[in-house]
Amino acid sequence: xxxxxxxxxxxxxxxxxxxxxxxxPLAEPLRIExxxxxxxxxxxGVIIPAFNKRYPDIAVKFTPSPPREYDASLNARLAGGTxxxxxxxxxxxxxxxxxxxxxxxxxxxxxxxxxFRDVARAAWxxxxxxxxxxxxxxxxxxxFIYNRRIFEELKLSxxxxxxxxxxxxxxxxxxxxxxxxxxxxxxxxxxxxxGFQNIGPNYWKGEQGRRQLVxxxxxxxxxxxxxxxxxxxxxxxxxxxxxxxxSYADSQTLFTLGRAAIYPAxxxxxxxxxxxxxxxxxxxxxPVPDGAQDCYISDHTDIGIGINAASTNRKQAxxxxxxxxxxxxxxxxxxxxxxxxxxxxxKLVLNDPLxxxxxxxxxxxxxxxxxxxxxxxxxxxxxxxxxxxxxxQVINGTLSPRAGAEKLQQGLAAWYPPHRR
Amino acid sequence: MSIALTGHAVERGREGPGRPPRRVxxxxxxxxxxxxxxxxxxxxxxxxxxxxxKTNAAGLSEFAGxxxxxxxxxxxxxxxxxxxxxANNTLFFVIHMAVQNPIAIALAALLSLPGxxxxxxxRTAIFLPATLSVVIVGFVWQLILSPLWxxxxxxxxxxxxxxxxxxxLGREGSALVVLSLMSVWQFVGIPMLLIHAALINIPDDxxxxxxxxxAGHWRIFWTIKLPLVAPTIGLVSILTFVGxxxxxxxxxxxxxxxxxxxxxTDILGTFFYRxxxxxxxxxxxxxxxxxxxxVMFVIILAGVAVYLLAFQRRLKGSNP
Numbered sequence: 001x002x003x004x005x006x007x008x009x010x011x012x013x014x015x016x017x018x019x020x021x022x023x024x025p026l027a028e029p030l031r032i033e034x035x036x037x038x039x040x041x042x043x044x045g046v047i048i049p050a051f052n053k054r055y056p057d058i059a060v061k062f063t064p065s066p067p068r069e070y071d072a073s074l075n076a077r078l079a080g081g082t083x084x085x086x087x088x089x090x091x092x093x094x095x096x097x098x099x100x101x102x103x104x105x106x107x108x109x110x111x112x113x114x115x116f117r118d119v120a121r122a123a124w125x126x127x128x129x130x131x132x133x134x135x136x137x138x139x140x141x142x143x144f145i146y147n148r149r150i151f152e153e154l155k156l157s158x159x160x161x162x163x164x165x166x167x168x169x170x171x172x173x174x175x176x177x178x179x180x181x182x183x184x185x186x187x188x189x190x191x192x193x194x195g196f197q198n199i200g201p202n203y204w205k206g207e208q209g210r211r212q213l214v215x216x217x218x219x220x221x222x223x224x225x226x227x228x229x230x231x232x233x234x235x236x237x238x239x240x241x242x243x244x245x246x247s248y249a250d251s252q253t254l255f256t257l258g259r260a261a262i263y264p265a266x267x268x269x270x271x272x273x274x275x276x277x278x279x280x281x282x283x284x285x286x287p288v289p290d291g292a293q294d295c296y297i298s299d300h301t302d303i304g305i306g307i308n309a310a311s312t313n314r315k316q317a318x319x320x321x322x323x324x325x326x327x328x329x330x331x332x333x334x335x336x337x338x339x340x341x342x343x344x345x346x347k348l349v350l351n352d353p354l355x356x357x358x359x360x361x362x363x364x365x366x367x368x369x370x371x372x373x374x375x376x377x378x379x380x381x382x383x384x385x386x387x388x389x390x391x392x393q394v395i396n397g398t399l400s401p402r403a404g405a406e407k408l409q410q411g412l413a414a415w416y417p418p419h420r421r
Numbered sequence: 422m423s424i425a426l427t428g429h430a431v432e433r434g435r436e437g438p439g440r441p442p443r444r445v446x447x448x449x450x451x452x453x454x455x456x457x458x459x460x461x462x463x464x465x466x467x468x469x470x471x472x473x474x475k476t477n478a479a480g481l482s483e484f485a486g487x488x489x490x491x492x493x494x495x496x497x498x499x500x501x502x503x504x505x506x507x508a509n510n511t512l513f514f515v516i517h518m519a520v521q522n523p524i525a526i527a528l529a530a531l532l533s534l535p536g537x538x539x540x541x542x543x544r545t546a547i548f549l550p551a552t553l554s555v556v557i558v559g560f561v562w563q564l565i566l567s568p569l570w571x572x573x574x575x576x577x578x579x580x581x582x583x584x585x586x587x588x589x590l591g592r593e594g595s596a597l598v599v600l601s602l603m604s605v606w607q608f609v610g611i612p613m614l615l616i617h618a619a620l621i622n623i624p625d626d627x628x629x630x631x632x633x634x635x636a637g638h639w640r641i642f643w644t645i646k647l648p649l650v651a652p653t654i655g656l657v658s659i660l661t662f663v664g665x666x667x668x669x670x671x672x673x674x675x676x677x678x679x680x681x682x683x684x685x686t687d688i689l690g691t692f693f694y695r696x697x698x699x700x701x702x703x704x705x706x707x708x709x710x711x712x713x714x715x716v717m718f719v720i721i722l723a724g725v726a727v728y729l730l731a732f733q734r735r736l737k738g739s740n741p
Binding site: 092093184185186187188189240241242243244245246247250254372373377378380381382383384385388389392393396398399414415 | 498499563566567568569570587588589590591592593676677679681682683684695700701702703704
């Protein structure tokens with residue numbers, strides 16, 4: 001009887017041993033939380049298979065939620081302990097809140113993190129800059145996309161300075177067939193994002209000006225900000241008829257139909273414009289003020305990725321993040337999503353020439369991020385909302401550039417201590 | 422009839438204590454009471470409770486008394502936006518009352534004309550927009566009024582009014598009026614149907630008698646029909662009031678939550694949305710949002726109370 005029992009135990013053990021090799025890969029896969037449901041095919045079809053070629057025994061699954069629900073559903077899952085192992089990070093305060101609540105782990109010991117510049121990491125660092133809790137993944141770059149056919153037809157050259165820019169606009173307007181600038185103020189955010197944040201860094205000298213605003217050493221009523229708004233006000237005569245009622249979608253359509261020459265843009269438009277426009281188009285960085293030596297671009301950090309502190313697979317998650325700092329990942333990602341640029345310092349070659357053009361500006365110009373995103377939009381009135389409102393009003397002509405800058409400063413000084421001194 | 426009823430009541434009275442109807446009544450009321458309590462009364466009370474709280478520096482919720490309301494009414498960072506939204510909302514309502522309801526009465530009167538052909542077609546066609554999603558209504562009207570691709574400028578030029586065209590939706594002075602008119606266009610069918618139903622319920626004897634007495638159709642409408650449908654018009658007004666002060670979707674669909682240009686189309690609904698859910702980089706503040714919602718509730722409650730006390734009672738009194 002005893003023999004019998006031990007035999008049975010042996011048999012069970014043997015069975016388990018036999019099962020074991022098959023059982024190991026069945027370990028829970030790493031799950032990636034994300035709001036980029038558009039990118040599902042790219043992750044599961046390109047990026048994860050490439051990772052598995054190197055690390056065949058770490059299973060990874062991309063499990064996105066719809067963008068609008070992401071923050072709420074992620075918070076609920078984090079609270080309930082059912083969130084994925086890797087968490088796609090929104091920039092700035094949304095992720096900072098997660099880190100402070102103990103949902104994200106510090107990543108400072110990640111070796112590959114050294115390949116990311118300060119400005120890239122700023123979006124996922126504590127206010128004192130000591131701890132980084134998400135790996136920067138991608139940014140979008142602002143500039144101007146132009147219709148090459150119109151430029152050739154009117155024999156225009158790409159403007160480098162602000163006065164060249166307005167000379168170009170004058171020529172297009174004088175010829176009369178095309179709208180010089182495809183932008184409207186109905187949705188307000190275009191005026192702020194493709195206007196103010198696009199051309200502004202050249203005036204406030206990128207990171208330097210942004211940091212001074214945060215520290216309170218510069219005011220939004222200072223000359224650089226008035227000059228930025230003054231240039232926006234000068235755009236008015238070159239915008240389409242009835243631009244005050246022109247929406248973002250109207251502007252995109254106006255340009256892709258070939259009826260407008262220049263489109264104040266974000267690099268995310270590339271893939272969409274490739275689909276819609278039947279003419280060649282190219283891009284130039286924001287023209288510099290006359291006499292300025294350096295150029296600055298808005299290279300705005302948009303997506304990061306971090307590790308869920310409650311994950312049972314933190315080791316493997318770290319391996320995945322370490323792989324995400326490599327050139328291999330950067331190349332795959334940048335080519336799969338033209339217009340979203342990896343933030344590491346690897347030299348990349350992109351298949352899309354326009355995306356490559358945008359990316360090359362990083363070598364020519366200094367990168368900065370939108371100045372309202374870090375710390376400065378935490379109070380009431382909200383600086384980002386104010387910039388939308390003021391930029392649109394300045395372009396509409398209902399507010400002067402100086403009054404607009406004063407309004408922005410007044411709003412910030414109403415709650416932000418470094419500006420109350 | 423009344424004698425029979427009284428007799429019945431007396432009979433029931435004789436059944437003495439422990440009358441079953443009361444318990445049965447409670448039983449029948451229970452489902453409605455339960456549903457209303459869970460889905461209406463509880464959320465309402467919870468909202469009011471939430472409006473008295475705030476998040477402290479440590480991120481915890483604590484009791485704040487009326488602090489949120491004091492901020493809403495007296496801190497210029499909040500009160501400017503609030504009064505602006507309230508003023509805009511009032512204009513939104515006034516335009517509905519001044520345009521939607523007279524048009525609805527006129528259309529209902531036309532619909533109830535004797536001998537009108539294709540009555541059902543007109544009724545359906547005018548009511549149809551009310552069944553559309555506001556997103557579609559907003560989108561279609563934006564296209565019609567678009568200075569780039571809209572047909573309105575061409576149509577106006579065709580009748581010699583081209584010079585009057587402007588990008589109305591993009592102007593501070595006109596955007597809200599245009600949005601109100603879009604909403605009027607969409608919803609005019611509902612009051613029209615209600616008033617039409619009231620009009621056709623007026624007994625023919627009354628109008629016939631008036632005709633015999635020598636009154637014209639115009640006179641009959643003003644002195645007989647209109648007073649008889651007054652209770653329905655009152656009902657329509659209060660529905661419009663409640664609907665307008667809860668409005669949100671059309672403005673949000675056309676102008677976004679920042680309700681531009683320069684907040685000229687901001688109404689209480691969009692103001693509440695921004696406050697409660699946040700906007701772009703503005704973090705949502707549920708407690709402050711609840712305070713805004715509570716104020717909206719009080720405004721609507723006051724409006725309904727005025728209607729009930731001042732109008733409905735009098736209407737009932739004059740029309741026993």
